[in-house]
Amino acid sequence: MSESLSALLYLVASICFIMALRGLSSPETARAGNIYGIVGMVIAILTTLASPEVVSYWLIALGIVIGGTVGAYIARQIQMSSWPLSTASSASLRSASRRRRLPRRRLMGLASAARSIRPASSRWRSG
Numbered sequence: 001m002s003e004s005l006s007a008l009l010y011l012v013a014s015i016c017f018i019m020a021l022r023g024l025s026s027p028e029t030a031r032a033g034n035i036y037g038i039v040g041m042v043i044a045i046l047t048t049l050a051s052p053e054v055v056s057y058w059l060i061a062l063g064i065v066i067g068g069t070v071g072a073y074i075a076r077q078i079q080m081s082s083w084p085l086s087t088a089s090s091a092s093l094r095s096a097s098r099r100r101r102l103p104r105r106r107l108m109g110l111a112s113a114a115r116s117i118r119p120a121s122s123r124w125r126s127g
Contacts, residue, residue, distance in 0.1 A: 001050045009047040016040025 017040045023033020048054070 001047070001052070006047055006051060009043055013040040013044040013047070016043065 016036045020033045020037030020040060023029040023031075023036055025033075049057070049060070054060070
């Protein structure tokens with residue numbers, strides 16, 4: 001894939017992400033925002049995989065499996081009424097993946113988010 005085509009596709013993906021953020025700002029347009037986000041991510045992933053600079057596809061697959069497993073676990077443990085907790089936990093995990101050493105504030109946020117996650121089996125119990 002040529003460098004100019006990659007740049008164009010990344011630009012289209014960026015526009016899709018901006019439209020996704022715009023769409024997610026209200027409940028009426030949230031469905032369209034999700035679709036824009038999905039399309040943008042698919043374009044970005046396929047463009048990255050098609051680039052000649054990719055050295056190892058199995059490392060990419062391993063990252064997708066590990067990230068998907070952690071994300072699915074957290075998504076199943078956090079109730080729908082706890083979206084602020086979900087946002088806090090994903091922000092803490094993004095921060096942890098970017099830095100080797102977590103600032104104390106982020107570490108405390110991640111610890112409080114982890115403490116408040118209840119197992120899925122206890123969600124429907126009364127009392």
